[in-house]
Amino acid sequence: MSSSSTSSSTDAPASESDSAASDPSSDRSAPSVGDLAQSAFDRITAFETVLIAGGVVLFLALLYQMQVPAREESFLNPPLVGLAGALLLWPxxxxxxxxALMLSGGALLLLWTIDKLSRILIPFAGVYLLAYLLNPVMRSLRKRFRLPRWASSLLITGAVVGTLALIILILAPSVADQVDVLSQQLLSGIDGIRSWLAASSVLDTLSSTGLIEKQEALQQIQSLLQRQARRLPEAVEGVASSLGSVLGVLTIAALVPVLLFYALRDYPEIQDSLTGLFPTAGGRRDYLVQAGGIVGQYLRGQLMISSIAAFNVSVALFLFDVPFWLLIGLVAGLLNFIPQLGSIVTMVIGGLLAFLLGGWIKAFIVVAVLIGQGFLEQSVLTPNILSYQVGLHPLLVLFSLLTFGMFLGVFGLLIAVPLTAILVTAYRAYREELTLELGEYGGEPNPSDAGSS
Known part of the structure; x- marks a missing residue:
């Protein structure tokens, strides 16, 4: 009897200890964050640590190779360094x-490659943009005349090439002549500006206060004006030489029609391939369709409005016999792509040019024509042509223009609004997906679950 009681008393603590060991709600403390980090660090072997350290060194070497131009006899270049880093970190x-190292290095290497191949990629990007803008015309031709896609592509390519050739043959000589005459008149008018400043009392007043020396200020102003006037024909020559250095004018003239034909014919496949490169939002890419619609409507509408603005301003200034009417009209059409700031810059440039070379009356005519064009654009053209607005706040438009213009110059001003629309649309899609996920995470419990509990 005593032996049985003794055995039972000795078995009780053992069973209690077993239950305590198997009970998850016991007093054993959970591992801390420091313990988890230490255990994760212990799992990294010395060999893996050496590989990661080598990857960091090669990433820094990649940055150095991109920043410092390589010597002619140097074997290393950014692609080789990037390949070595990828092979090193692949295990x-x-x-x-x-x-993280592989993705950041790959992104930097991709941007470096695009920068180096920018002159080769320009024709392809321009042709794809044309195909993107002309795709609705392609659909209309196929729907109305039941033409095959290759026939519609051939017809549109011929029309585009013929229109561009006609514009170049008609406008290019006139623009070149007006630029030449403008540079000569600016150079000849520098002496008149110097004489006007010398006769003015402004420099005398500043000279009497001891702030400036009159003759020295006149010489500096004259040299500055001469340098700026000489830059105009040099800029035109630089644009012509840069266009000739892409692949050669003849090569581009022969290549662009072929690229445009294939881009129009295979546009759906090209669009699907490019869309597949972007990340998904909620498993779908609806934000790309929405952003593409916004950008497409904006670009097509702005192109039409800019063409109308260039035509209206040029014809009106020609009728009023304003000097350099064609240059001012082309500048008005080109800067019309820049919202809000474009009209102001056009008015300042056109008014100043007409005042210096035509007097107060011509300057007033230029400003009046540009104001009338702006009123026509805001009241008639924009509501009827841009039926689908971009949907950006004016302050956001100004901020994007200043930001992209600071980093990318004139090209940044042209792409600021459509690119901002794409970014805003992608952010809205991401925010909606995040809101849905948070709603599922912190939503109300299922009634069946509540009843079962």
Whole structure:
């Protein structure tokens, strides 16, 4: 009897200890964040640490190779350094640190390659933009006349090439002549400006206060004006030489029609391939369709409005016999792509040019014509042509113009609004997806679950 009681008393603590060991709600403390980080660090072997350190060194070497131009006899270049880093980190591709290095290095290498191949990519990007803008025309031709896609592509390519050739043959000589005459008149008018400043009392007043020396200020102003006037024909020559250095004018003239034909014919496949490169939002890419619609409507509408503005301003200034009417009209049409700031810059440039070379009356005519064109654009053209607005706040438009203009210059001003529309649309899609995920995470419990509990 005593032996049985003793055995039972000895078995009780053992069972209690077993239950305590198996009970998850026991007093054992959970591992801390420091313990988890230490255990994760212990799992990285010395060999893997050496590989990651080598990847960091090669990433820094990649940055150095991109920043410092390589010597002619140097064997290393950014693609080779990037390839070495990818091979070095490939065994560790499942670790976050190695993936971060590979992704950042790949992104930098991609941007460097695009920068180096920019002159080659310009014709392809321009042709794809034309195909993107002309795709609705392609659909209309196929729907109305039931033409095959290759026939519609051939017809549109011929029309585009013929129109561009006609514009170049008609406008290019007139623009070149007006630029030449403008540079000569600016150079000849420098002496008149110097004489006007010398006769003015402004420099005398500043000279009497001891702030400036009159003759020295006149010489500096004259030299500055001469340098700026000489830059106009040099800029035109630089644009012509840069266009000739892409692949050669003849090569581009022969290449662009072929590229445009194939881009129009295979546009759906090209669009699907490019769309597949972008990330998904909620498993879909609806934000790309929405952003593409916004950008397409904006670009097509702005192109039509800019063409109308250039034609109206040029014809009106020609009828009023304003000097350099064609240059002012082309500048008005080109700067019309820049919202809000474009009209102001056109008015300042056109008014100043007409005042210096035509007097107060011509300057007043230029400003009046540009104001009338702006009123026509805001009241008639924009509501009827841009039926689908971009949907950006004016302050955001100004901020994007200043930001892109500071980093990319004139090209940044042209792409600021459509690119901002794409970014805003992508952000809205991401925010909606995040809101849905947070709603599912913190939503109300299922009634069946509540009843079962």
């Amino acid at each position: 560790l591709r499942r670790q976050k640190a190695a993936r």
